[in-house]
Amino acid sequence: MRDSVAKAMEVCPVEVAIAVLGGSWKMTIVKHLVSATLRFGELSRVVGGVSARMLTRQLRELEADGVVHREVYAEVPPRVEYSLTELGRTLVPLVQMLDEWGANYQERAAQSPSRSRIR
């Protein structure tokens, strides 16, 4: 398990969940893998604005945390497919709630578009 997750375990279960899911683009990745198995390049496209370097890193962490499965096909050109593990599929209702909450938050923000500038 990753150190950040181990550290979260000493604090609170909610922090464990955040440690596993809180990385940049991670939940977006999981969200897209809910409905389909995707190749690296496909993920790169559906997740907007992520570099190959970051996408690789986030996928490796999700794999290390047992959420995502990585299947490599020994072909030319190479093909690598990513899918949710059994554990990953337990995230489905969570992803839905987060997505809905985020969308609702976005709507509210659109109604009062002030910026509070915390530094």
Added chain:
Amino acid sequence: MRDSVAKAMEVCPVEVAIAVLGGSWKMTIVKHLVSATLRFGELSRVVGGVSARMLTRQLRELEADGVVHREVYAEVPPRVEYSLTELGRTLVPLVQMLDEWGANYQERAAQSPSRSRIR
């Protein structure tokens, strides 16, 4: 709104939720505020191992994101109380799910205590 949240809005609603809730100790703070209004010092105690500096910072961000309300009482000695806003209370089911998922993850990890050391 904070820049990280604005940035997340351009990616995906789930990222918005993560941007608001993903900071260190944030969900732990929210979790504890679900059942009670708490003073700064009380939060400092129930959230383990957080410095005053970080706790202040996380609380200010949660306030900026409209999740937490900060009430200052002009007394000596000073008293500052933190509570959930209406928006913050919409997080309650989310916090419960994250807590359960994290606890379940922790149980699984306890059964296969391997470490994958991703750097």
Added chain:
DNA sequence: CCGTATCCTCGTTGATACTG
């Protein structure tokens, strides 16, 4: 009691170039 100010370190991320 409830913070802020300052300094410093370390991890994370972006950009770019390269490879099996």
Added chain:
DNA sequence: CAGTATCAACGAGGATACGG
């Protein structure tokens, strides 16, 4: 196609000291 290597820049976070 699906990455890795390398370097530079940035920001989060700890330690410590101080203030209203």
